[in-house]
Amino acid sequence: MTDHSLSQDEYDAITDAAAHWCMRLHADDCSAQERVAFEQWLAADPLHAFEYQAMLEIWDVAGDLPRPEPIAVPMVPAKHQTPWRTFGMAAAVCALALPLAAYSGWNLGWLPNSYQHFETTNNVRQVTLNDGSKVELNLGTELTYSNYKDQRRITLKKGEAFFSVTHDTSHPFVVKAAEGKIRVTGTKFNVWMYEDQVKVNLIEGSVLVSSNDDLPGDGLRLGPSMQASYGRGDYIPRIRQTYDNDNSLAWLNGKLVLDDLALSEALPLINRYLATPLMVADNSTGAIRIGGIYNIKELNTLVTNLPKVLPVYLTRNEEGNPVLNSIPQKPPKS
Template sequence: MTGIDQETRRLKFGQDPEEEALRWITRSTSGEMSDAEIRAFERWRQDPENARYYAEVESILGDMDRAVRPPDNVVQLRHRPRQLANWGRRFAAMAAGIAAMAVIGQQYLTVWQYDHATQGAARGHAELADGSKVELNTGSAIDIDYRGNERRVTLARGEAFFDVKRDPSRPFVIGAGAGEVRVLGTAFSVKREGDGARVTVIRGKVRVSAGGSHVDLTPNQQVAFGRGRNGAVAGVNAGELLSWSRGFLVFRGRPLAQVVAEIDRYYPGMIMLRNDRAGQRRIDAVVHLDRIDQWIERLEDSQNVTATRLPGVVIIS
């Protein structure tokens, strides 16, 4: 048995099938395979099971490539003329400085210009000067402006849950797009949606104003507003909708595809669901946001799916 045959046998019986297929894909696309390796690869892929795993992993990598591919209006430079190589090295130092400035600028636009902000899968908590508390959902930002007779917070993006300290002499006001929410002491959330927002009350009473009109909300009520209008008040289960502010999510009768999409925003990586049939199943779930991996493990048993873990991504199939 040749060294290559021994390596092929070790790969086949010594590794997980997906890892085995991933290794062959990596090697076969490197442009450095020897003739002996090519023959070994072809023999390996003649096994129907190996061929199936190879096709599945190849498809997954294709999905990931499309997910991170730059927009159509971005031109990728694929080749560098040999005569420009030296100039390119000099330019690289300049480009590194420009790139650092771009990163700093992006940080300012998304985080630093606000009093409190979250990015990525992170959530945040802030205790304000008057004792009021704010929980920031992922991708959220607020500015705080406390003055003599008013406490004002601007929700620039995302969603925030407010537990407001009562002070009748200093109303608490949240500005969000084309409207505002005014309270004395209560607990509620405001979620930006375009030029407006969606307000949900879990305790107390708030007044939502937009376009010259207003509506009052009490516990388990919700309203959405946009530029120049207030929507209809709806009854909701505020405890479930705002459970993220307490560190978990509650789902009742929701398609698995929707559940995974919502959980993905809180996961420090990417979760991909590649099983359409399983995605249509309606499930009940309570997911602790600090234990998402444990929920995925339980999902494998309860829904007969398989979770494949690769660096930075979990594929559920």
């Protein structure tokens, strides 16, 4: 980094450049020469890389912006036309960058006036959002928080989180997870996500769960001690009652509890913590049952230990994933 304190104008110039490169690298007509120039700019100062990474996060938020109604614009020659999505994203990035959430964008509900990004790797972490809500993040979790005029929005990119939401009936709290969403005003609930599978456990208050953000309506209402689950293509979530012995929140104490589950049911819970997912070779292997209490920080050792406690052996598939295979049963002697 430069060895002198930057003036506001110098810092703004770097932010401007980061916004410019973010827009150009996302453009279809970005040339090879531009990409070389970008790499040179990025390597010139560590602050450039820092600002560019921040701009990518803002761009990610801009990609989720609600789209305004089409606006009539003067016709221009075809070679000068810019796709609406690219223009809208670019405008959003610029509005967010200098400064974050221009007044008009905030007032129309297009841009947030507050943005936070959180990510965990090997430790559970508790964070406080700008609205005062508390969030506990499990291992390997990533989410963003954006405060819009009409809603508070969480985007859960991966992992699991427990939310204690500050009550505000006029400013609902919405969690986007996979293809669906969870809408609340103030409550306590847990959201678990692995690939396109999502489970929502309600502890206190009420939530509305939708399995697809594009479907009309706000979804199905959960009461305390209820769970909703959905996956890709589900029209409505599946709802079930939970009981006092439910172990969905054991991760808050650093544990994963598998209560006599079939391997096909247990693997998504285990794979959430693994760098390389564990797989089963066939349905008969998937039907083998597993139980026990495991430390979420030590689940990598579970993979190698499973053949010691279950009638299975490990192989590797072509992608390098570990695969569990059931050991054939010997026929009884006649």
